[in-house]
Amino acid sequence: MTHTSGAQTSEQSNKPRFLISDLCAYLESYLSVEHVREVYRSYVFSAEAHEGQKRLSGEPYIYHPLAVARILADIRLDHRCIMAAIMHDVLEDTTVTKAQLAEEFGEEVAALVDGVSKLNQINFPSKAEAQAASFRKMLLAMTQDIRIILIKLADRLHNMRTLEVMRPEKCRRIARETLEIYAPIAHRLGIYRLRTELEELCFAAYWPMRYRALKEAVSTARGNRKEVMSNIDAALVGRLEQEGIVGVVRGREKHLYSIYTKMRDKKRSFSEVVDVYAFRIIVDRLDTCYRVLGVVHNLYKPVPGRFKDYIAIPKANGYQSLHTLLFGPHGLPIEIQIRTVEMDRMADSGIAAHWLYKSSENQSGMAQADASSWLKNLLELQKDAGDSMEFLEHVKVDLFPDEVYVFTPRGKIMVLAKGATVIDFAYAVHSDVGNHTVAARVDRHMVPLRTRLYSGQTVEVITSETANPSAAWLNFVVTGKARANIRGYLKNLRHQEAITLGRRLLNKELAQHELNIDQIPLESLAQLLKDFHLTTKDALLEEIGLGNRMPFLVSRRLVDSAIDLPKGEAVVPSADSAPLAITGTEGMVVRFAKCCRPLPGDEIVAIFNPGKGIVVHRHECRNLGDFRKSDSWLDVKWEAEPAGDFTTEIKVDVGNKRGALASVASAISEMGSNIKNVVMEERDGLTSTLHFIVAVDSRKHLANIMRRLRLLNTVLRIYRVG
Template sequence: MSNLLNQTGHRLDADQEKPRFLISDLCAYLESYLDSDQVREVYRAYLFGAEAHSGQHRKTGEPYIYHPVAVARILAEMRMDHNCLMAAILHDVIEDTPTAKEQLAGTFGVEIAELVDGVSKLSKIDFQSQAEAQAASLRKMLLAMTKDIRVIMIKLADRLHNMRTLGVMRPEKARRIARETLDIYAPIANRLGINSVRLELEDLGFAAYWPMRYRALRQAVSESRGQHKELVANVEAALLNRLEQEGMDGHVYGRQKHLYSIYRKMQEKNITFSDVVDVFAFRIIVDRLDTCYRVLGAIHNLYKPMPGRFKDYIAIPKANGYQSLHTVLFGPQGIPIEIQIRTEEMDRLSESGIAAHWMYKSGDSGGIAMSTRASDWLQNLLEMQQGVGDSVEFLEHVKVDLFPDEVYVFTPRGRILVLPKGATVVDFAYTVHTDVGNTCVAARVDRRLVPLRTRLRNGQTVEIINAENATPSPAWLNYVVTGKARANIRAFLKNLQGQVAVDLGRRLLERELKRFQISLDALGEEKIQQVLEEYRLESQDDLLAEIALGNRMPLLIARRLTGEDLATPVETAGTPGAESAGGLSIKGTEGMVVSFANCCRPIPGDPVMGVFNPGKGIVIHRHGCRNLGEFNKQGHNWIEAQWESDIEAEFATEIRVEAGNRRGVLGTVAATISEQGSNIENVTSQERDGLFSTLVFVITVKDRVHLAKIMRSLRVIPSVLKISRQSI
């Protein structure tokens, strides 16, 4: 039977025309770059894998071992080392056969066993949902990748072959796998610079997830290519002719932009296919770096460049190490064409990415640079995972860092940092160092002071101003975009909330124990342990945090600890004001375990009480607030509170200003509030009729005295008719 060869070099059966991945073909290919001893080791791994998978078949009907051999062939085309190829052939034996990791280590060595284990899913752990299981397995794989990058190389090759054979899957499962490929694996391939793998994963994922859109777009591109076939040939000839006239050697390749990138551009810019201006692209490959810039000048003289569409990725490479000059020109008939200019080395690296570290080991500087950039990203992953809780949260942070739109900014010393599009000053600070981010208080962009939420643009120089005692703010989470920044801020706030909760819980419990004439320290360890076991808590700190968060009532815990019955002591007869000297003292710095009710917006000077809200801690209300309901009748659900005498924090409150409906009245009122040292958080306007309107301001004040000062200053404005504070 005759055999054919497809574009990927796989042998095709002439009758069935589908790839066959034979170990003999793989070994013959490996002999082109591996030693004979190494090829024999790969064959030994094949024999072990074939025996382990004996009797297993894929949904295509083929013996299962075809899949691992196909994965190894993909990696061989990247010229990966023999240990990586052996691990690829064995990558499913731990997960899908009785083979243990220890057995692999004894037969093939610890290195290969670790690689195989890194790719294996966490299948022996029970998870609450499919999403959690998926996230945990991906987290395990990504962390294994930080120790050995070959883990992700094997996983990408595994996913690529699975995508090539996705047609046999049920439609819903095929769509789930395609979505995961587009969300995770294609972006990882892009982040590691492996362009050839990324493009195929994206197009296969696109075809499986949106099959009708894929077919329609493919048809549109095919028709467009047919209409412009002569134009493409003419542009190629014109570019080559100009290179010859300038005495420069180079190769010109006309190519069609791949379908998924066209689709994404249509989605992001909300445009139709006819509005996509650069469907056709040309790549010019030259011998030396300086020739790239000479070619750029020559083609700009041939066709007019489109303003604002030139990018120099040679001087400032992408985060994954990609280098090239990009420009868009007005071609024949005014049709825009994209031109990429690069050296042969840059072209190889753009296709191979991190794989260049293995493909070109002869001191290739580009491959080393790619490896360094990948290592930096992996280090960020390590830092990120230390500050997050569950695997789903970690995966969300990773996704943020995987998408490629970038901004290039400079440190004061001229170092270039690459950030995602939309990154802020805080993102920059965390990219420099975690400690720089945690303690940043202000920044200068191009020597001008700017707010921390300022979004950065290409070419700006950013200087961070730090304060030793500064800490991250919860508000930062509203505008940071990098996974590292988000993970570190959340980690800090979780630790802060935990410590604040423990301290507050201790104060609340000590207050109740005082009524039983005993302190927490005086209680025996045995009594505390009994209560911990009863509530299934691990430590005393956990119990105190539960009290502060409102999940456990301090009075009930005090009774359990003291062994008292449920009869309420005289001092705790739920009357507001009882035992007020032992009430909760509010400083305004308790963090998230003490919050202030939006219904009445209490401020220092108001008589207040606290209500336990499970999961949220204590919510402070003004006395008489209509939303307190029956809490006054439930002594164990509320706590008397009072303000500290030296509070420096600011608190939000609401005022209503009724004014004549005249031009400029809102600006006058706002300016007056600002002059009194208050910040306006929100304002709404309600027009009662054509003559009068009601302005509702949410402002920050220090206390009742500060509020009274603001209200007095507003009363003297001629247009203001009435001022009142939010009612309770």
Template sequence: MQKTETQVALNVAHAGAAASALPGRGQLTSLPSAHQDGLKGPTRFLISDLLGELEAYLPCEQVSEVYRAYLFGAEAHQGQERQSGEPYIYHPIAVARILAEMRMDYKGLMAAILHDVIEDTPTAKESLADTFGEDVAELVDGVSKLTQIDFPSRAEAQAASFRKMMLAMTRDIRVILIKLADRLHNMRTLDAMMPAKRRRISRETLEIYAPIANRLGINRIRLDLEDLGFRHHWPWRHAVLSRTVRDKLHGRREMVTTVKETLRARLQAEGIAAEVFGREKHLYSIYRKMSAKRRSFEDMVDVFGFRVIVDSVDTCYRVLGQVHDLYKPVPGRFKDYIAIPKSNGYQSLHTGLIGPQGVPIEIQIRTADMHRLAESGIAAHWMYKSAGEASGPQAAAKDWLQDLLEVQRDSGDSQEFLEHVKVDLFPDEVYVFTPKGRILVLPMGATVVDFAYAIHSDVGNTCVAARIDRRLASLRTPLRSGQTVEIITAPGAKPNAAWLNFVVTGKARASIRSYLKNLKNREAQALGQRMLTAELAAFGLTLEQIGEPRILAHAVESGLDNSARLFAEIGLGNRIPMLIARRLVGPAEPVPGGEVAASAGVRESDASGRGARRLAIRGTEGMVVHFARCCRPIPGDPITGLFSAGKGIVVHRNECGNLGDFHSKRDKWIEVEWAEDPQAEFQTEIRVDAGNRRGALATIATAIAEQDSNIENVNSREKDGTTTTLDFLVNVTGRKHLAGIMRRLRQIPAVTRIVRLSNAGRLREGFGKRR
């Protein structure tokens, strides 16, 4: 059979002359290939090396397409060099080689070779799409950073690029595989960078990329990223720990051999076919455990590990029985990840034992399929097509990507999204059950609220309590592995901002924040509408009289999408309602009585002598009306509202010292008053001086409770040898309610003085003890 043009080209490439077909790039094949030691030095892979690897599993036509992508990339990067001084094209070839070891498909390999052309060369995405197809162009674009947009800081730029990449990953998982291979080769060549940059990149690798590899079950890449990140971020610690482990292993080499031979002999005697391997604990794993648990190296119980690989799940449990018969198991050190896999699909039996000479050891028992999936994770889909789409890591990755989409939807900006993703990359997990027996995997420290949001966002939004193993529990209760959790919901329930203080999953945090932001926006719109209505009253007009078209036109002129956004901006304190009202009315708008509205200065009354309506404060405005803590106003107090950008209105008592000369800043305040029937409770502080008598605090607290008031906080200090000062933060409905509480406290014999506090502890009003 005659050779095709493609086959001839490949043969030329294998002979080491393919790159010479490109002018000026012949030097790419003039250097010999180097073998890789992940922690010692970079690899210089030639295109001939890569093509030789691809021939083992790809059709000739697809290998030719990869080579075509190489020619395009070599020309695009012509003249560019890496920090080490070598031609830039070495890097894309090495990235593609890493992916070839995972048996990546040819389009993924083409994207790997081209992954920097959009970011680092003038090549446009459209040009790639025309030359190599839309799939390859989308993959390359997904990996490329956002370089065309100016960001205020490096952190925001990195977060935005990360968000872009993660969203591209939800559409095509190959995006993150290319990025992981790119990061791995960069870490292998990081010695060429300055120390500060090495530390920054290593920290990012340890915090983001190694956990992502772990989350996707790609153990082989995770281990390399962690060890390289550890070595570059803490070089001295890495060197010391590496030497210590090496010395320890050298002294225990005979013990490791003894355990392997003993295990093999026992399993062979029982007729169990198995492979037994000895291994030392991963360096970064040892360091992380020592750091988290504050242990010395001598206290580590699983520095030496052994792995037994068998043919079936049933055999795994048979091996476990034999292992426990050989060596004494350590209580609490057995984990069955076969029955309950990890969140990334990992399956294995782990057991801690006391080995020969009293040395602690760990043995992992798994099938060959489990071992393959443990090493390759989501990449096993390309390595072994028989694994199918529904295998453990693939199913786990699909669930995680779905959660990422929900987190992205609920996140306000890129940095918030990055924060949520980091939270979800924590490796420690708890396994809990729904009432129907479904297993949910959550991060360590997850609470009932995290569990509720893991089921569904609507369940989380309306949860009010839970039953853990059939016993009632609060929403903030931390969960433990093995518990069965039933969520109790109520139709009118809503998320609470206080939940953000204890939830740990990114999905829960993003959902709560999104709900609160939307709630705040709705409240801001309602408040802004009321504020603008109050200002228009000075001109004898209403919003209906102004009309939606005119309001919308002003909103668009102000750079806003619609009138709702305008109202929200007013309610949040970002725009002054008085100025907007004047612009809506116009410079000389007639009002009832024939007068002309003022266009500047202090607001004028209309012809009837009626001024603008004051904004009525009900106490139910939500997150856009705040009550100043310095003076803690309550219904009945004369009050003033100050604008606070992003927050809305902050209500102060008129006599509050923190107001300053606010009358001189007319655009900073708004006239407010209490509604006739405020529908809320308000906090205020009272100071009680009482004699040092046993039970005095309990008596005073009981008296406050009798007046239908709740004590939010109490602080006490001894004033002198005979008197104690008690500061109470109490809830009241108004001045009348407060007066009733203070009258009741005056009747207590131990009480000598009662005052209401204002302005961070200054006395404003009070009652002495009548004698």
């Protein structure tokens, strides 16, 4: 694209240009003459639209979309996708509209071009938010047509190939974005050829010195390996011929970025990574793969625990192969991959194999099913994400799946990200299962919900209709789907609680005039909403519940219009108006101040905290200060029977005797209280102060605990903090 594309290297610029005639000649190898004519027509349209535009290298801009089309032609995509690739920047960089495109080339091509185009017509607070919104638009369009992301990957690949003319900091930014988003998407869709080239180009652009040093080291090492590789290759070919198996043996060279990440992430030396000799054996039938496995295990001894069967249990992107590690001659490690011809095509092209090899429907069908599953997951992430930045965060999490394979009680295989917990598993089964999870069994043993899962385990989730997600789950879940669902639930819960609290606060003020919100005339409410730039009554109540608008002022406006008071006459709240009742269960919009930690039974007041709701303090709290005279002050009281646990802090002075802490903690536990935190502070060598934060249900409960502690011989003094 105009602002993110670079120039070709001087070496490339000396090569003959790839022209439309070259593209058409190449396309004729697999497309009909009529379809090639359509492609040429799209080229003429794009060339006219980009007339006068140049890349940063000074070359005509049309060379870029032509190169993108060539990359997709190598994957043998259909003619409409090639047409969209040639015109992929016309909506973004020219005056052409989507309607014009649709009229000229049809809705399908127009939708493909629009899906790749950025959101230029909207102003965003930051460049990061603009990029996230464009990325979100592209991914959601991709859920309708997977070819959109293939065009974008080809576009990004050509931009990376021609990046050198850019400023170094811009090169690094584009390379980092590509490594974080586009290369992982290519991997997730199983398109090995695009992914590896993107990673190599990003490595060279982001860490140029490391790239050059590693390239030189690998070049030297490979020169010394040729004889060993040749001997192993001959041994493998000879043994296959001896067993009457027809197959192709290929030596595999590791890519530089792959070597670098293994050294970095697994803390291995260069020699440890490079000294592994890698081979791939390609055969004609699936059952022959397992015969070859037996042959190579008989030729060289296998390393225990290093065999992986990705044929029986494919990777999330549809990849299938047998992997084994062997002790070769002189103890040299040999990596072997065994797969069929179809599996090799799938490993190279992934979802694109659907167009590239239409004869192998079973294989491409599997890749399509895996891609469809991922795209369905993207739609769920979109539904629960609050904004584009959050959506991008969830997608990034899901793009790096080192997988674990676990089983449901019925034997179904579930593929999860490495480090996934029981909660991640529950959400992978279904969002409703995750939302109502209360417990789980792993291999028939009860385990905590934060338990990490490992391949081969059988997981059973126990649910309850009354259970709901906890905010604490966000501390340990790893998958984007689980995180998005939990955040979505908590946002909705906060939204509903804010509306409920706002209704109670507003009705409390309106009650002084024998009114409630439902009795306010619709025209009065509509005018108020218009003045406040709000759309619904619930939005107004939420604003009040979150402390963004004072209920007294909203009430005054509504009463003025409802009962038509003389202009300028204020509505003053009566001195004996009933205080708001606190139940203790409004956790998302009612907070209890940590400075004084109020308990049921304490005299309490509250203040508004804009954006968060109301904060409840004890009446004598020293931090209230000037709030006592402000409009944010609110009279509150406890309900007759408040629910839940409330935290409070106590200090206990004890003598320095062995077991003092244990005896105090045991006494607190005996009284039915849970210790949230304890800190021990030594004072003069003879005494220590124990700071406890404990959960109690009322002030009376706390008093009973303190009475029990005073009976202990080690306790010198006890008092409540705040």
